[in-house]
Amino acid sequence: MRKIILNVAVSMDSFIEDANGAYDWCFMDQDYGMKDFMNRIDTIFFGRKSYELVLKTGLGYYAGYKHYVFSKTWADSSTNNFTLVNKDLSTAVANIKEEARKDIWLFGGASLVSSFMNEGLVDELMLAVHPILLGSGKPLFQDLSARTKLALTDSKTYDTGLVQLQYDILK
Template sequence: MRRIILNVAVSIDGFIEGPAGEIDWCFIDQDYGMSAFFERIDTVLYGRKSYELMLAMGEKPNPAHKHYVFSQTLKTVSEGFTLKNGAAVDEVTQIKKTAGRDIWLFGGARFAGAMIQAGLVDSLLLSVHPVVLGAGKPLFEGVEQRSEFVLKDVKSYDTGLVQLFYDLKPVS
């Protein structure tokens, strides 16, 4: 079965956005392994807010990947995206069962929290930036049960960014 990877930038104090939704603290000065990551995946999953943020930044979907937007409120999405209005956990479970490469859970916090809660996230790739935001959007929202992960690798960069690679700990 395909693996779902939550790959996200996070501050030292656990926020993925600043208080006003800002992400200007995220390093974009080098690749940080993203080219290799894009080769590993063929599908990207977005919650509504992350999809809207991506569009506002002028980003376009990579035509080499399938792009799914999960929303109960949107009626349409831009070209290159597929809208999923059903129960997100059921929809993601079905996508995970299809043939293909790994799946990038792009975000956001509520959507990622729901996928963690449902046990659908197999791996975390946390790019920890050397900044304390003090407030903002937390990495996860709505997680009410414990999920344990095993550290698989650590990469550090001269900018101070540290990437932590975790896999979901198998249930004993």
């Protein structure tokens, strides 16, 4: 069965963006395992805001993958670059997992991550923990409805101080 993997950059104090919504603190000086990760997936799940951000900067890195945008408010169907999912989350995800040949990247944003976590749909966490304290911003996990136990499966420390942590979610 394909895995849904939350792979995200996070500050030491668990923020995914700063108070101004910026990501300029994320290291971009090397690959940090992304090439291997991108070879592992064939599908990407986006929330509406995250996908709009990707569209503004161009699909580039994300081209060639099947895109699903989860939104109950997006009415713009002017692009054929994605499939809009606006119905029952668990049923839609189960159907998509059957179609996918490889694993699936849960790209985010924060609201979508919370929904997936609360529905028990995430199988694995990959956290690129950056050596910075932002002090405020958007937290990675918001409004979780239950404790979630994790098992560390891998870790890697880079010379920049970034630590890549990989966990299976115990169900």
